[in-house]
Amino acid sequence: MRFINKDRSSPLAFSGIVQQVIDTPDNSGYESLGRLRPMLLEYLIIEQHGLCAYCNQRITKETATVEHLICQSHNSNFDLNYHNLFAVCKGNEGVNQTSHCDKFRANSKKNDYFLPFILFEQCLTSSWNQTNPFFDVEFNRKSGVISGKIEAKQANVKGYPSVNSRITYAIDTLNLNTPVLVNARKSKWEMVLQTKQEKGIDWQSLFNYYLNSTSLTDFHEFVLLAIRKQEISK
Numbered sequence: 001m002r003f004i005n006k007d008r009s010s011p012l013a014f015s016g017i018v019q020q021v022i023d024t025p026d027n028s029g030y031e032s033l034g035r036l037r038p039m040l041l042e043y044l045i046i047e048q049h050g051l052c053a054y055c056n057q058r059i060t061k062e063t064a065t066v067e068h069l070i071c072q073s074h075n076s077n078f079d080l081n082y083h084n085l086f087a088v089c090k091g092n093e094g095v096n097q098t099s100h101c102d103k104f105r106a107n108s109k110k111n112d113y114f115l116p117f118i119l120f121e122q123c124l125t126s127s128w129n130q131t132n133p134f135f136d137v138e139f140n141r142k143s144g145v146i147s148g149k150i151e152a153k154q155a156n157v158k159g160y161p162s163v164n165s166r167i168t169y170a171i172d173t174l175n176l177n178t179p180v181l182v183n184a185r186k187s188k189w190e191m192v193l194q195t196k197q198e199k200g201i202d203w204q205s206l207f208n209y210y211l212n213s214t215s216l217t218d219f220h221e222f223v224l225l226a227i228r229k230q231e232i233s234k
Helices: 012-022 034-047 101-107 164-173 179-199 203-211 220-232
Strands: 064-068 085-089 135-140 145-152
Touching: 012 034, 034 064, 034 085, 064 101, 085 101, 135 220, 145 164, 145 179, 145 220, 179 203, 179 220, 203 220
Parallel strands: none
Antiparallel strands: 064 085, 135 145
């Protein structure tokens, strides 16, 4: 997970789409979007730099859907609230054993709400010395292997005491360590290692290459954290 900036009033472009819904005679909240739904989804995808709000894999209008952070079943008043809507992948829709993100959460008996780390500005790797304080990658120091799994940071975050269990709960609620995602991250990591070899650069230069890229790579936060872990193990 990584920070998504919703700390502002509803943007004009977003409000314009919502207003078109409100102006229709059969207005019934989000479900009345109809043909306007793809416009809303496209807006959210662009806002999130093309990454799923939960697992951070790359998404398009064809592979994504609109997610309500506060579920529609919990409070329909937030159906069209800008601060409650995010673009997420379809999470292996229809395959319960390997589903993830909102599809796994929706299939859960509880459909639980979790601490929305994506709204915390600190949930972001912004520099070599300022890494995401909430999430980490599973790493075997002895073998130097990045497993592809994500986990909670072991140390408590300053200003956020006892947050570790909540991070783990969010990972479990969204099934972010399902094998399909773990394998996808491992494949991405192999591509990152290949890039390092081709460019002949050190870990910090590789880190800066991804950090300063004009477009975010899929599993962007995972990539940055994995590079940092690998460098620390030297």
